[in-house]
Amino acid sequence: MNTPPIILDLEASGFGKGSYPIEVGLALDDAHAHLVSHLIKPFDHWTHWQESAEGVHGVSRDLLMAEGKDPRFVADELNRLLRGKTVYSDGWGVDRSWLALLFHDAGIYQGFKIDTIFSLLSEGQLEQWNKSKAKVLEITGMKLHRAGTDALIIQQTYLYTVDRPAFEESLATYNAA
Numbered sequence: 001m002n003t004p005p006i007i008l009d010l011e012a013s014g015f016g017k018g019s020y021p022i023e024v025g026l027a028l029d030d031a032h033a034h035l036v037s038h039l040i041k042p043f044d045h046w047t048h049w050q051e052s053a054e055g056v057h058g059v060s061r062d063l064l065m066a067e068g069k070d071p072r073f074v075a076d077e078l079n080r081l082l083r084g085k086t087v088y089s090d091g092w093g094v095d096r097s098w099l100a101l102l103f104h105d106a107g108i109y110q111g112f113k114i115d116t117i118f119s120l121l122s123e124g125q126l127e128q129w130n131k132s133k134a135k136v137l138e139i140t141g142m143k144l145h146r147a148g149t150d151a152l153i154i155q156q157t158y159l160y161t162v163d164r165p166a167f168e169e170s171l172a173t174y175n176a177a
Helices: 053-059 062-068 070-080 093-107 122-138 147-162 164-176
Strands: 007-011 021-027 035-039 086-089 115-118
Touching: 007 053, 007 093, 007 147, 021 070, 021 093, 021 147, 035 062, 035 070, 035 147, 070 093, 086 122, 086 147, 093 115, 093 147, 147 164
Parallel strands: 007 086, 086 115
Antiparallel strands: 007 021, 021 035
């Protein structure tokens, strides 16, 4: 069975300049649908907020202030789990920027690398990615736009495209959890 790559996904306060990460999700590489997800309490100087982004992910600023974890804790936790590893994202350009902002503003060195999930796929797999993702969503019934679930969807889509038996095994574990 293929060991799935570690997937990282971020949700943010908005879509452009001034936006910052509000939630991080990880699907770890243990093939047991092991998820880690943290809401991130904004630093005082993180003030940008777009209602349209909130409409997508459904996380309010009030919820972040009440239940979000200190960004330094989140950065330390990511380093603890990921030190020396490479994680993958399907939104690599924006996720990389938001992750860099988290670590920079926390004053903590990022001890792992982030790359695009698409670097792991063949041309044929790339061509089938969107159809495969739609199939995974149909099979699992998972919903998009929360970081932990999105990370798992990306990981399951990867497995679906490269190793169908591994996908089926992982799905059985996910359904049992």
